[in-house]
Amino acid sequence: MVAIAKQQEMVEAASISDAGLNAAEETSAEELAVKVDNITISFRSYKERPTTLKESFLRFLKTGKVKYYDTFNALTDVSFEVKRGEVFGIIGSNGAGKSTLLRTIAGVLPPKKGELTVNGKVDSLIQLGAGFDGELNAIENIYLNGSLHKLSRSFIKSRVPEILKFAELEDFATTPIKYYSSGMSARLGFAVAVDREPDILIVDEVLAVGDERFKKKCDKVFQRLLDQKKTIIIVSHSLSQMQEMADKILLLSKGRVVFLGDPKEAIEKYRDDSYQTALS
Amino acid sequence: MFYFPRLIIDFFGNIFRYREYLKQSVARDLRRRYKRSVLGYVWSMLNPLLMMTVLAVVFSNIMQRTAEDYAVFLFCGMLPFSYFASTSMGCLGTIRSNAKIIDQVAVPKYIFPLSLGMSGLVDFALSFVPLLGVMLATGRHIDVTVLAIPLVILPLFFVTMGVALIVAVSNVFFEDTQHLVEVVFKALYFLCPILYSRDLLPLWLQKWVVLNPLFCLIEFMRDLVYHARLPDLEVYLINLGGSFLVLLIGLWVFKQADKKFVYFL
Structure with a gap:
């Protein structure tokens, strides 16, 4: 039941921006490409990681401690849904957890908490x-x-x-x-x-290194994939490109979802936020 | 309750599902090793052959009462052990060296050690050529029992994979486990009946060596090739079970560590 409630929320969040879409319409299971439900990913941060057995042992003798790390959450309670045939953008400053999120969806990083549902073949360029x-x-x-x-x-x-x-x-x-x-x-x-x-293509910053001609080619391919109702999840720092391409944008900050919805709004909010943090 | 059967079913299922990767990877391995075609093969055979010659010369006088044709006796014991040891040592860094793939593609990570275990089997098979050569040279009779060798390869593969998986896991977390593993394998070398045979051990010990799956495997090999007799069926089945258990333990350890790999690579 919780899941359904969450889904409702999501749809509502989307409806604010996508004025053209019918807000009451629930996304059916077949329409969903990716469903991320309350995912938390934590990493270990070592001040000085003992990389050898010898080192760990000596340190243990010295201090009596086995654990040498703090955990920090790269992603905290992230939930969202991606519909089929959608270009889903993810933006956020460095260290916001964008790549972590992509790797989770690609199935490379197992989430510590929460559930991930992926419908279809995923391919990633991370x-x-x-x-x-x-x-x-x-x-x-x-x-x-x-x-x-x-x-x-x-x-x-x-x-x-x-x-x-x-x-x-x-x-x-x-x-x-x-x-x-x-x-x-x-x-x-x-x-x-x-x-x-792939049914779902995950693209990180990698395309930024291609030249104009290749980018045009990529755009063509994206269009072809979208015509086939395939899904594209993309991360980029090029905001103009994102605004042009994405149907929906997720704004991450410090591992939390700050905003989800209309690209234009998301980008404005992102600019605002980074502007303010830069000042303070 | 179904945890362990699942592990095993997944393991064999993945061998099938990733057969194309395994095939390619084994081919690549072999190509790399035998690149200069004939010479490559000669070199890789020369090493055990020379080692064996040295040991045979040194020990054949001391161990005269152990066995006639000591070189053949020795070779039979060394082949399975060197497969075991070199494969396990080779698997040490496999997770690390495939980090780039692990980072991008969601694959069952034991396919990397697995491919080494398989290409090692090809080496193992090839190393029978010098063994046969030595047997012909010493005029030792070659019996039909050698046809049963594949039956020994199966448990040997299980044991080796089980240990290799554990060794591979250890190296992800600590970079220096190589030294530890080397020492353990050195010890294991003498705990296996390579230089000696079981009846040289004190009686009370003879009962317990069965617990070492590798011990029996080496004896099986020697039974088939050197003594030209089939191993005891009961002992064989117990050994097969034990080897399978080692594989299971390896898979379990690997599974436990599997999820943590990404954070350490």
Whole structure:
């Protein structure tokens, strides 16, 4: 019952901004792409982390303490829903918990508390070069990445030319990707992720390294995904881009949800907040 | 109640689901190791072969009463142990070295140690070539019992994976566990009947060695290849169960630590 009540709240929150939408209409289960329910993620912060057994043991002898960390919450009671076919933006200052949230949705970080429901295949582009092996070349990495997503060999094989073409890396296909520029790795990562046609695509800042031409290409792909009712969750510091793209924006501050709704309003609020914290 | 069966079912299910990754990863491993084709293979065989020669020369006089054709006797014991030890040591850093993947893709993390365990099996199989060579050279009779070797590989794989998973976990939390593991394996080397055989031990001890799954595995191998006889079925089944238990413990430890990995990498 609590869940339903929360859902109601969310819909109401959304209705304030999305004047065009019918507020009374409840989002049905099929319409939901991601549901984050009261999620808390905590990290350990070490003043000086003992990284070896020897060190930990010596410290234990000296001080009699085993625990050497404080926990802090990177995310506190975060709840929201993302509908299918939506571009969902997340903004917030550094350390607000944006990347943590993305990694949680991608299933990499297990939440300490709360529940996460994800309907469909998720693909994420969180860090540059993550999910790749720097020693391998582009083709080998496409195979590696595909196999980690449980794709069959023959399927991957049929997709390789397409991916290389999209990433514009045909000429560098046999170069180990550790020699790639950041733009090249970003292109490869994006091409690989998009090619799998995920139901939910998670994009962190990575696209910022691409040039204008590639960004245009990405926009086209985004549009295609959206036409297929796929969902895009995006984090960016480029507020203008966010305002242009996002249907809805979540504003995070210190791991808490500050605002959720209309992009324009969210951005204004974010500017206000950062302005004030900068002054104080 | 269904926790442990689930662990096992998931484990084998994931081997199947990630078969493409495992296949690729094993192939990559082998390619890396045997890159200079023939020479690569020769080098990797030369190491155990030389080691064995040294040991055989040193010990064949001392241990004369233990066994004839001491080199073959020794080799049979060394093969399973070196598979066990080198795989477990190899798995030490696997979680760390795959941190980039773990950070981005939600995969069951034991597929990384698992792929090493599998590529190790290929090495293991290849190292029978020099063993057969030594047997031919010493004029030792090769019996059909060698065909039963795959039956020993199964429990060997279980034990090795169980220990490898624990070792891999330890290294995520502490960077220096390598030294500890090395010492333990050194000790284990002498606790296993590699240089000696079971009947050289005092009687009271002979009963207890069964508790060491590796001990029996080495004896099985020796039974099949050296003594040309099948191991006792009862002992084999107990050992299979024990090996499975080791795997289960490894999986359990891994599962407990699994969720914490992300915070340590």
